[in-house]
Amino acid sequence: MGLQEVWFILIAVLFIGYFVLEGFDFGVGMLMPVLGRRKDPEGDTRRRVVLNTIGPVWDGNEVWLITGGGALFAAFPEWYATLFSGFYLPLLIILVALIVRICAIEYRGKIDDDTWRRRCDWGIVFGSWVPAVLWGVAFANIVRGVDIDADKQVTSNLFDLLNPYALLGGLTTALVFALHGAVFLALKTADEVRTDAVELASRLALPAVPVAGAFVLWTQLAHGKGWTWILVAIAAAALLGVVAFTRAEREGWAFLLTSIAVIATVALLFVSLFPNVMPSTLDAAYNLTIENASSSPYTLKVMTWAAAFLTPVVLIYQGWTYWVFRQRISTKHIPPSIGLPLERR
Amino acid sequence: MDALDVSRWQFGITTVYHFILVPLTIGLAPLIAVMQTMWVVTGKDHWYRLTKFFGKLFLINFALGVATGIVQEFQFGMNWSEYSRFVGDVFGAPLALEGLVAFFLESTFLGLWIFGWGRLPKLVHLATIWLVAIGVNASAYFIITANSFMQHPVGAVYNPETGRAELTSIWTLLTNNTALAAFPHVVAGAFLTAGTFVAGVGGWWMVRSMRKAKEATEPEVAKKHEDTARTMFRPVTVLALWVMVASGIGLAITGDIQGKLMFEQQPMKMASAESLCHTETGADFSILTVGTQNNCESITQLIKIPGLTSFLADGTFDSTVEGVTEIQARYEEMYGPGNYKPNLFVTYWTFRAMIGWAAGSALLAVVGLWMTRGGRVPDKKWFGWLSILVIPTPFLGNSAGWVFTEMGRQPWVVAPNPTGVDMIRLTVDQGVSNHSPWTVWVSLITFTVVYGALAVVWFTLIRRYTIEGPLEHDAHPPGDDHDEPEEPGRPEQLSFAY
Numbered sequence: 001m002g003l004q005e006v007w008f009i010l011i012a013v014l015f016i017g018y019f020v021l022e023g024f025d026f027g028v029g030m031l032m033p034v035l036g037r038r039k040d041p042e043g044d045t046r047r048r049v050v051l052n053t054i055g056p057v058w059d060g061n062e063v064w065l066i067t068g069g070g071a072l073f074a075a076f077p078e079w080y081a082t083l084f085s086g087f088y089l090p091l092l093i094i095l096v097a098l099i100v101r102i103c104a105i106e107y108r109g110k111i112d113d114d115t116w117r118r119r120c121d122w123g124i125v126f127g128s129w130v131p132a133v134l135w136g137v138a139f140a141n142i143v144r145g146v147d148i149d150a151d152k153q154v155t156s157n158l159f160d161l162l163n164p165y166a167l168l169g170g171l172t173t174a175l176v177f178a179l180h181g182a183v184f185l186a187l188k189t190a191d192e193v194r195t196d197a198v199e200l201a202s203r204l205a206l207p208a209v210p211v212a213g214a215f216v217l218w219t220q221l222a223h224g225k226g227w228t229w230i231l232v233a234i235a236a237a238a239l240l241g242v243v244a245f246t247r248a249e250r251e252g253w254a255f256l257l258t259s260i261a262v263i264a265t266v267a268l269l270f271v272s273l274f275p276n277v278m279p280s281t282l283d284a285a286y287n288l289t290i291e292n293a294s295s296s297p298y299t300l301k302v303m304t305w306a307a308a309f310l311t312p313v314v315l316i317y318q319g320w321t322y323w324v325f326r327q328r329i330s331t332k333h334i335p336p337s338i339g340l341p342l343e344r345r
Numbered sequence: 346m347d348a349l350d351v352s353r354w355q356f357g358i359t360t361v362y363h364f365i366l367v368p369l370t371i372g373l374a375p376l377i378a379v380m381q382t383m384w385v386v387t388g389k390d391h392w393y394r395l396t397k398f399f400g401k402l403f404l405i406n407f408a409l410g411v412a413t414g415i416v417q418e419f420q421f422g423m424n425w426s427e428y429s430r431f432v433g434d435v436f437g438a439p440l441a442l443e444g445l446v447a448f449f450l451e452s453t454f455l456g457l458w459i460f461g462w463g464r465l466p467k468l469v470h471l472a473t474i475w476l477v478a479i480g481v482n483a484s485a486y487f488i489i490t491a492n493s494f495m496q497h498p499v500g501a502v503y504n505p506e507t508g509r510a511e512l513t514s515i516w517t518l519l520t521n522n523t524a525l526a527a528f529p530h531v532v533a534g535a536f537l538t539a540g541t542f543v544a545g546v547g548g549w550w551m552v553r554s555m556r557k558a559k560e561a562t563e564p565e566v567a568k569k570h571e572d573t574a575r576t577m578f579r580p581v582t583v584l585a586l587w588v589m590v591a592s593g594i595g596l597a598i599t600g601d602i603q604g605k606l607m608f609e610q611q612p613m614k615m616a617s618a619e620s621l622c623h624t625e626t627g628a629d630f631s632i633l634t635v636g637t638q639n640n641c642e643s644i645t646q647l648i649k650i651p652g653l654t655s656f657l658a659d660g661t662f663d664s665t666v667e668g669v670t671e672i673q674a675r676y677e678e679m680y681g682p683g684n685y686k687p688n689l690f691v692t693y694w695t696f697r698a699m700i701g702w703a704a705g706s707a708l709l710a711v712v713g714l715w716m717t718r719g720g721r722v723p724d725k726k727w728f729g730w731l732s733i734l735v736i737p738t739p740f741l742g743n744s745a746g747w748v749f750t751e752m753g754r755q756p757w758v759v760a761p762n763p764t765g766v767d768m769i770r771l772t773v774d775q776g777v778s779n780h781s782p783w784t785v786w787v788s789l790i791t792f793t794v795v796y797g798a799l800a801v802v803w804f805t806l807i808r809r810y811t812i813e814g815p816l817e818h819d820a821h822p823p824g825d826d827h828d829e830p831e832e833p834g835r836p837e838q839l840s841f842a843y
Contacts (some may be wrong), residue, residue, distance in 0.1 A: 052842045056456035059411065063452050067444030069418045074441040077433020077509075084422025085778040091419060092788045096795055099412040103799055106408035109843045110806055152430075153779055295434040296504070296511040303441060310445040318453055325460060335838045340813055342805075 003300035004290040007075040008277070010307055012270040014068035019135070019173075020262050021061035025054050027181015029101065029128025030174075033121060035185065035196055044117065045331045046193055051105065051124070052334070053188040056325045058105065060318055062098070074303050078152060078293035079277045086146060086154025086278075087138055090161065094131045094138075101127020112339035132177045133170040137161065140169025140215075143223050143269050148280035152288065156281075165218060172215040175208035176265070180258040183242065187251035190330035198249055205243045212239055216265055223272035231271065235264035349777045351785040352424040355792065357751075359416050361744050362796050366410035366803075368743050371485055371532065372539025373403045374478040376588065378471075380581065385471050390821055391577040397819035399543060404459065405806045409799055411452070416792065424785065428758050428776030435501045435512045436491055439519070443487035451480030463823030463840040485535070486528050493524035495759050496750070497610045503768035510759070510769045523610065526603045527750075533595035534746065538739040540588035541706045546811055547582035548713055548723075548732030553814075554578060555724035574722050577815070583717050589710040593703065600700075601657070608658035608666070611760055613676075614753035616669045617689045618696040619654050620644055623668035628654035632697070641670060641689075680761070680770070687755040691748065698745035705738025 028050055036047030054061075073080040084091055104123025108116075144165050146156040182201035186194055213236055220232045238261040245254035273279070277293050280286035294300065377399050384392035418440070421429045429436070454476040461470050494501075500517030501510045512518065554574035561567035608615045615621075621628055622641035630653030631646040652662035667675075669686055676685040709732065716723040754760050761770035823840045 048842055052839065055843050056460040057453075059456055060449065060453035062415075063444065063448045066415060066418050066448055067441065069422075070437065070441035070444040072437075073421065073429065073433055074437030077429055077437055080422045080433060080437070081426035081429040084419055085424070085426035085780070088423055088780065088784055089787070091423060092791060095416050095419065096791060098415055099795060099799070102412040102415075103408055103802065105843060106404065107802065107806065110405065110810075151779075295437065299434050299438055299512045302512070302515045303438060306442055306445060314445065314449045314453075318449070321453055321457055324457065324465065329839070332837065333839050334842050335840075338816070338818055340809055342809070344809075344812060 003297060003304060004294045006304060007071075007294065007300055008270070008274060008290050011068065011072055011075065012267065014064055014071055015270075016263050016266045018061075018064035018068055019177075019266050020259050021064055022058075022131075023173075023177040023180045023262050024184035024258075025058045025061055025181070026128045026132040026177045027179065028054050028185060029124045029181075030132060030178050031181055031185065031197075031200065032128075033125055034200060035193060042331055045334050047121065048109075048334045049189055049193050049329050049331055050185060051108070052329055053185055057318075057321055059102075060321065062102075071303070071307075075295055075300060076277060076290070076293045077295060079288055082148065082152050082154060082278055082288055082293075083142070086148070086156070087141070087161070089158050090134050090138055094134050097127045097130035097134075099127075109337060110339050111342050112337045113342050116339075116342065129174065132174045135170075136173030137166045137170035139173075139266075139269055140166040140219075142278055143219065143272050145279035145281040147282050148278060148286050148288065149282060150286055152286070165222070168211070168215045168218065172212045172265075175204065176212050176258070176262060179204045179208040179242065180255075180262060183246065183251060183254045183258050186246070186249075187255045188328055190328040191332070193330060194251075194328070198246060198251070201246045201254070202243070205239075205246065209239045209243065212261070212265065216268060219268055219272055224268065225271065228268055228271050231264045231268040235261050235268065238264060348780045348782045348785050349774050351782055351789055352777050352780075353773065355424060355785060355789040356420060357748075358789070359413065359420065359792055359796070360751075361747065362800075363410070363413040363417060364743060364747055365740055366406055366413065367485075368531075368535035368538040368740070369406050369542060370403070370410050371481050371535035372537070372592075373399065373406070373542065374474070374481050375536075376539050376543055376585070377403055378474045378478045379584070381471055381474055384822075385467055389576075391580075393822045394815040394819055395577060395581050398815040399546075401810050402542075402546075402807060405803065405810065407455065409803050412799070413796065423788070424778050424780070425758070425776050426778040428771060430509065431771050431776065432494070432510050432759060435494055435498075435510050435518065438512060438515060439487045439491040439494075443484050443491075447480045447484030447487060451477050451484065454480065460839070460841055482532060485531055486524075489528045489531060490519050490521060490524040493521045493527055494518060495757075496527075496754060497521060497523040497606075498759055498762050498765055498769045501766065501769055503766050505768075510766075523603075523606060526599055526606055529595060530599035530603055533592045533599055534739065534743050536588055536592035537596060537703070537706055538743060540585045540592055541709060541739045542585075542736055544582050544585035544589060544709060544713055545732040545736040547578045547585060548709070549729045549811075550574075550814055551578035551582055551722060552724055552726065552729030552732070555722055556726070556729075559724065571722075574724075579717060579722050582713065586710050586713045586717070589706050590714075593707060593710065596703065604657045605659060610763065611754070612667050613669065613672045613685060613687065614692065614750075615658065616667060616672060617687050617692040617753060618749065619666075620646075620689055620693045621654065621666060621668045622670055624665060624671045625668065626655075626665045627652045627663040628658075628666040630654045630657065683756070683772070685756060687753050692753045695745040695749035695752070699742050699749055702738045702742030702745060705735045705742075709735040 032047050032050045035050050036043045040046065100123045104120040104127060108120035108124070141161050144163070146154050146160065149155055179201060182197055182204050185197035186201055189197055216232050216235050220228060224232070238257040241257040242254050242261065245257060275291070276287045276289050278288040377396055380392050380399065381396040384396055454473045457465065458470065458473040458477060461473060465473070498510065499521050500512060500514040502513050504511045551574045554570045558567045558570035558574065561570060604615070619628065619631060622644070629646070629649040629651050632648040632650065654666055655664040656662050658664060658666050669689070673685055677683065712728070712731065716728055756772045757770060758773045758776040759769060759771040761767070
């Protein structure tokens with residue numbers, strides 16, 4: 001296997017890591033107002049339970065995207081350049097959503113004021129829904145292909161990107177991430193919040209399983225390879241398993257299975273793409289492939305050494321963080337707000 | 346404006362914004378690590394309170410720093426795709442290394458630090474903030490090696506078949522002399538920023554506590570306030586003042602080294618920093634120049650120091666420094682017709698502003714060390730105000746320095762290395778993406794509006810938490826009366842929750 005194949009796999013691994021880890025972060029943010037309704041007298045405490053399940057880890061999870069972007073730049077600069085200049089407006093919206101989400105999460109508890117918290121909650125919900133939908137749209141378009149001309153410029157406009165297959169992709173990521181988040185919440189919370197999260201997960205499975213199933217099947221039929229039926233089967237089996245384990249309140253297994261469903265789906269997208277990295281719908285001669293989009297052998301070699309040494313270290317300390325904060329949280333664990341009033345009394 | 350101008354404005358605005366926040370993070374993380382170490386070593390609760398107090402300010406700043414940093418990672422591809430194609434082979438490596446080495450480290454261990462109070466053993470918890478401090482500085486190193494490649498490309502060859510720069514030696518790239526000079530300069534600037542911030546806030550609170558002590562009618566209350574000033578704010582202020590002195594010296598030395606490198610490697614930047622229109626032997630350093638800076642023939646130098654520019658360039662007062670006009674002619678011969686001059690007005694004044702703003706910190710350092718000499722605790726109101734008013738100056742100096750470095754490189758995005766590979770050079774108009782102006786306008790306006798709104802929130806929070814001072818609920822560390830739980834069990838409440 002050549003280094004270009006290795007780096008194609010590593011990029012896929014980085015994005016799989018991103019979608020598995022940020023998938024439930026997005027889901028948690030998306031479901032925060034559902035599990036902590038405003039009318040509920042304990043609404044705010046419940047919202048804080050939900051938010052604090054990802055409290056210590058969401059920032060580290062997001063770095064998978066930054067590193068994925070950096071690795072894309074280093075290993076496949078043509079891919080990086082074509083993708084990010086070609087998907088300009090969707091990426092802009094994703095970036096704004098991520099900016100707003102970061103600040104909303106960090107600043108929410110800083111001021112003890114209902115209006116302040118409400119605005120931050122809006123920021124968290126917006127910042128979670130928008131990327132959850134748009135990443136699906138973007139990746140579906142990468143697999144489907146866009147208009148790339150001889151100069152490696154994407155000439156599709158925004159409306160071309162909103163085709164049925166891509167929209168189904170966006171719906172899929174939104175629903176699967178919401179389900180992933182609900183199952184994660186069931187695993188990480190205790191008492192009433194947990195009960196509600198389990199129920200929410202069962203309900204979310206109803207739309208998520210058929211929609212994701214349809215998207216995976218469409219991907220396989222239109223772009224898949226023969227053996228990728230295995231990934232389709234794994235994704236489908238995992239999603240059905242989620243339903244069973246959620247009903248049985250075996251959250252650990254259910255979470256493992258939503259993770260597997262995300263992994264299988266993203267893997268299917270990447271394998272369907274291979275050996276292209278961005279196919280052109282204008283002419284197959286204009287396709288960006290791992291051959292014509294990659295860096296030089298030397299750069300790939302250097303980066304391979306770096307990744308081989310550093311990735312295990314990162315995995316160990318990130319795993320340790322999850323271990324440190326493994327305990328379930330309930331409303332009892334949430335301390336009173338230590339935020340300041342907006343103005344000095 | 347065409348897409349090139351809008352893209353340049355956008356990159357400038359987003360980067361300057363990012364770099365308002367970054368130096369405070371780079372400098373404050375180690376300072377907080379020192380404060381926490383002092384607590385762990387001495388066992389004095391004052392240091393714990395200071396760690397929590399400055400830790401809150403640090404986190405408010407860190408969040409926005411991260412948020413604005415994400416944009417930078419993608420903006421190369423979005424707005425500068427042709428540049429990304431040209432240098433991606435070289436430029437991508439330090440960016441990916443930055444993610445793998447530094448971003449994972451800082452973000453993961455910062456999460457552990459924030460939420461680990463009372464849950465991790467004391468020393469492990471202390472290690473987390475030190476790892477954050479290492480992470481933020483490591484990230485600076487990698488991104489500066491990337492930037493230094495644009496200033497002084499090394500370690501790469503030009504591949505005529507692909508028309509791209511290709512990396513030949515990662516070691517040469519990571520030990521670029523430009524990077525080895527720029528990194529300590531940036532870190533010294535960051536330490537000066539954080540030192541000034543801590544000394545400013547600490548000095549203001551020291552005065553405030555002393556005045557509260559004076560005004561108090563009950564002796565107990567008076568003693569409490571004086572105790573706060575004397576045992577908490579005085580030590581941290583003095584510590585920060587010495588950090589300022591050390592980083593100020595570091596800035597001057599590294600700045601001088603950088604100037605000499607610039608003279609060899611980017612003569613146009615050096616000449617335009619001086620508005621030196623024509624080659625001179627024993628060139629003077631101008632302090633004040635009037636006239637239309639961008640028109641070489643119309644400027645008059647009012648105040649100048651004889652021979653100083655030559656001295657800055659290579660250490661002798663009578664060396665020859667090439668002027669803008671001569672370099673322009675030489676470049677036209679080498680690279681074909683074109684305008685190779687940066688904006689002389691901006692480079693001239695940002696260079697002076699960068700140095701000039703350091704006077705703010707210098708003033709606070711001298712006055713502060715004098716006011717606190719021999720165990721004194723100042724209570725003069727003017728000193729409290731001076732402390733606060735000086736805080737913005739290093740931020741302005743940092744911005745001015747970066748604007749000078751980056752705009753002095755124009756029109757190049759990859760400046761040619763006079764002793765390097767000839768074909769590794771790119772002008773900004775060759776590097777920009779092929780977008781319609783309105784596309785870039787949309788993102789420019791969006792980022793400016795979002796950043797503007799968040800800047801207001803950031804400033805409100807920093808101001809609010811500074812005025813509030815160290816909080817009562819942070820007076821004593823968690824688990825103070827009993828030791829940290831051996832097994833991270835199930836505490837009734839989390840020590841911290843968003």
